[in-house]
Amino acid sequence: MIVERATLLICLGLLVLPDPAAAQLGVTVETSTAARRKLRLVDEYLRREAWAEAVSFLRQTLEQHAGELVEVAAGRYLDTTAQVNRMLVNMPPQALTIYREAVDPQARRWFESGRTNNDPLAVSRLLKNAYASRWTDEALWWLGQAAWQANRPRHAAGYWRQLLPTDPDVNPIQRSLRFPDSRHAEADVRARLVLCHCLDGRLDLARAEWVRLKRRNPDARGSLAGRKGRLVELVARWLEQPGLWPAPPAATPHTTFGGSPERNGTTIAALDPAAPLWQARLDDSLSAGRSVHTDRFPVAWGDRLFVADSFGIRGWKLASGQPAWAANNTRTDRHVLFPSPPYGVPVRAARQRAGRVCTSLCVAGGRLYARIGSAVTAQSAQEPRPLFHELVGLDLEQGEGRLVLQLDTKKLPGDDSRGTWSFDGAPLVIGEKLYVTTRRGHPQAELGVSCFDTASGQVDWHRRLAVAVTRTDETLNIVTHNLLAHVDDHLVYSGDSGVVASLEIASGTIDWVTAFDPPGGPGPFCGLPAPASELILVRTGPESLAAVDLHDGHTVWKRQLPGGVEHLLALREGLAIVSGHSLWALNISTGQLAWHRLAGETHQHGHGRGLVAGTVVYWPTREQLMLLDLRSGRPLRQPVQLDFRGCTGGNLLLSPRGLVVCGGGRLTVLGQFAGHRPDSSFRLSLISPTSRSSR
Numbered sequence: 001m002i003v004e005r006a007t008l009l010i011c012l013g014l015l016v017l018p019d020p021a022a023a024q025l026g027v028t029v030e031t032s033t034a035a036r037r038k039l040r041l042v043d044e045y046l047r048r049e050a051w052a053e054a055v056s057f058l059r060q061t062l063e064q065h066a067g068e069l070v071e072v073a074a075g076r077y078l079d080t081t082a083q084v085n086r087m088l089v090n091m092p093p094q095a096l097t098i099y100r101e102a103v104d105p106q107a108r109r110w111f112e113s114g115r116t117n118n119d120p121l122a123v124s125r126l127l128k129n130a131y132a133s134r135w136t137d138e139a140l141w142w143l144g145q146a147a148w149q150a151n152r153p154r155h156a157a158g159y160w161r162q163l164l165p166t167d168p169d170v171n172p173i174q175r176s177l178r179f180p181d182s183r184h185a186e187a188d189v190r191a192r193l194v195l196c197h198c199l200d201g202r203l204d205l206a207r208a209e210w211v212r213l214k215r216r217n218p219d220a221r222g223s224l225a226g227r228k229g230r231l232v233e234l235v236a237r238w239l240e241q242p243g244l245w246p247a248p249p250a251a252t253p254h255t256t257f258g259g260s261p262e263r264n265g266t267t268i269a270a271l272d273p274a275a276p277l278w279q280a281r282l283d284d285s286l287s288a289g290r291s292v293h294t295d296r297f298p299v300a301w302g303d304r305l306f307v308a309d310s311f312g313i314r315g316w317k318l319a320s321g322q323p324a325w326a327a328n329n330t331r332t333d334r335h336v337l338f339p340s341p342p343y344g345v346p347v348r349a350a351r352q353r354a355g356r357v358c359t360s361l362c363v364a365g366g367r368l369y370a371r372i373g374s375a376v377t378a379q380s381a382q383e384p385r386p387l388f389h390e391l392v393g394l395d396l397e398q399g400e401g402r403l404v405l406q407l408d409t410k411k412l413p414g415d416d417s418r419g420t421w422s423f424d425g426a427p428l429v430i431g432e433k434l435y436v437t438t439r440r441g442h443p444q445a446e447l448g449v450s451c452f453d454t455a456s457g458q459v460d461w462h463r464r465l466a467v468a469v470t471r472t473d474e475t476l477n478i479v480t481h482n483l484l485a486h487v488d489d490h491l492v493y494s495g496d497s498g499v500v501a502s503l504e505i506a507s508g509t510i511d512w513v514t515a516f517d518p519p520g521g522p523g524p525f526c527g528l529p530a531p532a533s534e535l536i537l538v539r540t541g542p543e544s545l546a547a548v549d550l551h552d553g554h555t556v557w558k559r560q561l562p563g564g565v566e567h568l569l570a571l572r573e574g575l576a577i578v579s580g581h582s583l584w585a586l587n588i589s590t591g592q593l594a595w596h597r598l599a600g601e602t603h604q605h606g607h608g609r610g611l612v613a614g615t616v617v618y619w620p621t622r623e624q625l626m627l628l629d630l631r632s633g634r635p636l637r638q639p640v641q642l643d644f645r646g647c648t649g650g651n652l653l654l655s656p657r658g659l660v661v662c663g664g665g666r667l668t669v670l671g672q673f674a675g676h677r678p679d680s681s682f683r684l685s686l687i688s689p690t691s692r693s694s695r
Contacts, residue, residue, distance in 0.1 A: 026469040027499055027515035029077045032068035035061055039070060042087065051095035055102065058084050062129070067509060075515040078552055081128050082177070082511065086552075088132035089180045096180065100134055107133035111142075120146045137163070137182050144192070148199075154488065154531065157196035163189050176534060176551055187213060187220030191231045195224075197532075198238060198245045204573050205532050210235055253300045254653045255363040259611070261428055261486035263528050265570045266654065270616035272637065273625065273659040273670035276645050278321030280667045285333070286312035288348055288357045288375040288479075292665035295522065297360040297609070300655045301368070301396055306337070307667060308359040308370045308426070311346040313338045313394065315401060318657040318669065325400040337401035338372065338394060349376050351383045354472045355479035355496075356522040364429035365454070366397030367404065371436075377422040378442035378470075378478035387477075391427055391436065393454065407452060412438060413462055421448065424495070425524060428484045429454065430505065435491055437482040438462070443470045447499055449484065449491065451508055461508040466515070468497035480523060487529035487536075487550065494527030494538045500548060502536075512553035516540040521566055521580075528568040528576070533588050537568050537576050545578060547591060557591035563599070570612035572630055577612055581605040583619050583626075585633060595633035597626070607649030608663045620649030620661065645670065 038061045045054035065080040072078045078086075088099060107130040114122030123146075126139045140159045147156035163182040182189075190213040197206035213220075214232045224234040251268045252260060259265040284291045286309035298307045304324045306315045314335040315324030323334040353376060362369045373389025393405030412421040424439040424447075432455060438448040445468050451460040472478055482495035490511065493501040498518040502511040519525060519539035528537040535547040535556060545565050546558045563581035570577050576588045583606060585594040599605045599621070607622040615630040624639035642648055642661070650663015658671040 026471075026518075027075070027497065028467040029069060029071070029513050029515070030464065030466075031071050031077060032065050032080060035065035035068055035070045035080045038065075039083065039087070046091065046095070049092075049094075051092070051098050054091070054095055055099045058088060058099070059102070066128075069510060069513065073554075076553055077513040079509070079511050082552060085128075085131035086177060089178065091132075096132060099132055103130045103133045104135060106130065107135040111135045111139050114139075115142055118146075131177070132180065137179055137184065140179060140182075141184055148192075148196070151199075153196040153199040157193050157200075158488070160189050160192050160196070176549060185217075185220065185222070187217035187231050188222055190217065191222065191224060191235050194235045195238065201245065202532060203239070203245070206239060208574070210239060251656070253302075253363075254655065255299050255301065256428065257297045257360040257362075257426065257483055257524060257526065258485075258528075261430060263483075263485045263526055263568075265572075265612050268613055268654050268656065270613040270627075271654070271659065271672040272627075273640055273672070275671065276647070277319070277658055277669045277671040279646060279669075280316065280321060280335070282307070282309070282314070282665050282667060286310065286314075286336070286346065288346075289353075290665075293357065294665075295356055295358040295524075295651070296662050297358070297524070297651050298653050298660055298662050298667070299361045299363050299368075300653060300660075301363045303657065304396075305653075305655070305660060305667075305669075306361055306363075306368055307662060308361050308372070310357060310359060310375045311339075311372060312336055312343075313361070313368065313370055313372070313392075313401075316667075318655055318660075321669070337368075338370075338392060338403060340403070347374065347385055347387065349374060349379075349383055349387055349477050350385050351380050351475065351477050353477040353479045357479055358481035358523045360426040360481065360483065360524060362427055362429050363396070365432075366395065367429070367454070368394040368396050368401070369405075369427045369429055369434065371423050371426050375479045376477040377424050377439050377480045378445055380442065380475055380477050382475055383477055389423060391423055391434070391452075393434075405454065405457060407434075407457055411452075411457070411459055412450060413459070414440070418446065421446075421450075425481045425483045427452075428486060428491075430486055433460065433505075435484050435505075437484060437493060437495065439480065439482075441467075442478055443472060443474055444468075445470055445478075445497065447493075447495060447497060449493055449501075449503060449508065463503060463508045463510060465493060465501050465510065465513055466497070466499045468499060468518075470497070471518075481525070483524050483526040485527050485529050485536075487531050490550075492527045492529055492536055494525055494536070496523060496525045498540065500527060500536070500538050500553065502550070502553065511551075514548055514553040514555070516546065517544075519565070521564060526568070528571060530571045530576075530588050533571075533574075535588060537571070537578075537588070539565050539568070541565075543580075547576075547588065556589075559586060559591045563605075566606070567609045569610055569617070572612055572615070575630065577617055577630070579606045579610055579619060583610075583617070583628075583633075585617075585630070597628070597633060608661075609651040611652045611654055613654050618652055618654070618659070620652060620663075622649050625649065625661075640670075 042054045042057045062084045068080045069077045070080045126136045144156045144159035166178045194206045194209045220231050222231045252266045282291050288310035305318045315337045357375045374387035391407040394401045395404045414420045421438045421440045424437040427434045427436040434452040447465045450462045485492040491503045498516040501513040520542035534550045540546045547556045566580040576586045578584045582599045584596045608620045610619040617628040619626040623643045627636045647668040648664045650661045653660035658669045661668045
């Protein structure tokens with residue numbers, strides 16, 4: 001009776017306490033108040049060492065609030081299931097024992113049934129519904145083996161990594177999810193992680209994991225590939241034979257912003273750009289404003305190059321600059337693929353706009369996808385003109401740019417008084433699905449993500465992420481360009497409002513949402529995932545960036561970079577390459593500065609989005625193009641004088657035909673050795689100290 005009265009008093013006390021503010025820095029996320037109060041009640045029971053009551057409420061929360069978000073810290077929101085599992089694995093042993101006695105019988109049935117039927121999906125049910133059960137230990141090991149046998153080494157590493165012990169020096173709130181007391185030896189797990197990285201073609205990560213194995217388990221013994229001995233020595237033999245492992249992936253074309261859906265560049269070999277092969281001026285006919293003020297990000301497909309404007313798409317042959325297809329020769333502007341003639345004058349906004357006009361594209365499955373129409377994503381109430389935009393898909397493989405898909409914003413759910421949604425950037429296409437960021441409202445902007453089927457054009461799902469209060473004058477039209485990134489089975493959202501989120505790619509279920517200060521500056525805005533480090537690099541202010549945990553969104557480190565952060569270029573060999581006025585290389589795990597090139601004078605500032613190819617960093621300024629060594633930041637040759645080649649710095653694209661520079665209303669293709677020696681290899685070597693430009 002006394003215990004029941006105490007429980008009742010605790011419940012009543014928590015019910016009258018105000019729920020923590022749901023908004024952080026002008027961002028509001030829809031959360032479950034009931035789930036939050038239950039979890040606060042659990043904290044109180046744990047403080048009182050009422051283990052059974054704590055376990056009971058955690059199980060209730062897991063059953064009743066799956067798929068809902070709960071605020072776990074100021075500006076940080078986590079899927080309730082994930083938060084409950086984190087609380088369970090961090091409970092004292094007495095409470096964990098009570099939990100396991102209740103759930104282990106069911107967890108065992110799930111595991112044994114899934115294993116018998118060789119069904120990884122059934123086994124993975126434990127990871128959500130009974131993560132802290134004893135049988136999850138075996139489930140993670142089995143799932144890792146299944147992924148390894150299916151030639152999915154990155155997924156295998158993701159399962160096995162959860163069996164490693166947690167670092168006791170890390171705050172429990174900031175720990176990645178780990179099984180609390182695995183019976184699998186740490187050395188066995190780390191040895192398998194080394195092999196996973198090798199099979200994934202990442203020998204640099206494999207060597208780093210081997211160093212951790214040597215430091216933490218130098219004398220551990222075991223068997224590997226039929227041999228027995230010290231695991232450090234057995235693994236070292238495999239590392240010493242890189243020829244046994246898959247070769248680096250074949251060169252991939254630059255098919256979307258950032259090169260690939262992961263936004264981490266391409267594998268095309270570096271080349272030494274020389275004289276222009278050809279140039280093209282981009283006029284104002286399809287632009288939302290003056291062409292020179294539009295920030296375009298081109299893509300390549302085969303031997304063709306494509307650029308989007310606000311109201312159309314143009315295409316060229318990379319080698320010659322001729323129209324992408326001969327059929328275009330009948331048009332007035334022979335390079336315009338879309339829209340088809342005759343087309344009228346585009347309807348441009350009458351009111352002034354806030355934000356720089358950006359355009360990007362996506363190529364997937366032999367199709368070219370783009371957002372076409374007005375660049376405005378949030379219309380001012382005083383805008384007198386009807387503004388329209390849509391998503392289009394053009395058939396490149398068989399149709400020579402023929403229109404095969406049109407999606408307008410009316411397909412998005414908008415059955416309330418808050419108005420219609422906008423497509424907030426170019427789409428990202430993975431397999432048969434098209435994903436795009438969405439937005440509506442001004443000055444309160446609702447932010448979302450939609451998934452469409454590319455065959456039928458029907459909406460599979462649409463998820464609201466948050467509501468962000470903008471600081472823009474309500475009389476102005478808002479122009480934004482927010483993009484998604486793809487990593488494993490998840491989508492990463494990182495936009496101009498400071499909202500960062502992770503969603504399951506199949507269902508759109510939100511894993512977590514984290515709110516930062518708005519990054520400011522020009523777009524596009526897009527996070528840069530680093531799955532090997534389990535981090536996402538994001539812009540968090542005009543001069544700052546942060547690395548957040550890929551699995552739960554907590555901030556791992558923050559860094560101020562004077563002069564402004566504009567572009568997250570690539571993650572290579574443990575380094576994050578970031579540019580703005582200046583260029584920096586940071587250790588992705590710690591945020592520590594590896595090297596930098598500071599720009600003092602205005603003409604030395606970065607001008608456009610550079611790129612990384614292999615171990616070469618291409619960094620454009622207004623007048624020059626720097627080619628730098630990735631590891632040291634030292635120049636690899638004298639700067640390429642862009643002004644002598646009739647162009648300025650801009651957004652770069654690397655193709656086997658040459659280096660594309662798109663900026664200032666002009667498109668320039670710089671050939672390798674002027675295109676006269678295509679069989680010559682590009683031998684990079686550090687220039688002498690006397691000819692090196694100041695750093």
